[in-house]
């Protein structure tokens with residue numbers, strides 16, 4: 725059995741990836757490496773940030789490392805909040821309120837947006853492999869739905885439902901992260917021999 729360190733402290737992401745990879749690869753997380761601390765996300769692209777984290781963890785642990793970076797790209801805001809999605813405002817409710825305010829008066833057809841997730845796998849010797857998943861939709865006018873997190877209540881899919889109106893499994897089937905994970909699984913299996 726080969727080991728991989730997923731550079732996340734988010735239990736939900738860990739469980740989702742382990743479910744897709746199966747039992748052949750044992751996945752550790754940052755919870756298993758408290759000495760590593762927070763890795764600063766200083767790049768201005770999703771790929772740049774996922775690579776920063778994967779490389780830092782691979783070099784510090786001497787193991788294969790995987791890292792993700794994701795966010796919401798809004799066309800009418802020239803791609804903002806983008807890589808700054810988590811830092812756009814202090815809380816989820818404030819981030820949603822700020823985004824709706826910035827889009828005040830913008831027509832439905834111009835409210836197109838997508839979630840993006842970059843995954844970077846880094847070998848112990850520093851070679852990297854990327855996958856990217858996206859989820860297309862548009863920003864609604866008011867929050868709807870009780871599931872999910874972050875911007876989910878205002879992110880409308882082409883069928884009109886928000887991501888927060890889907891179950892966890894429904895969201896995973898079509899989300900940016902789900903797509904990026906599913907593209908990464910064969911890369912992982914090929915390299916870790918699982």
Ligand code: IMP
Pocket residue numbers: 792793794795796809810839872873874875876887899
């Ligand atoms: P992270 O890189 O996965 O931590 O995501 C950065 C930020 O993007 C989060 O704090 C959320 O604000 C936003 N975000 C990423 N993925 C999602 C999602 O699936 N739903 C809602 N918001 C998301």
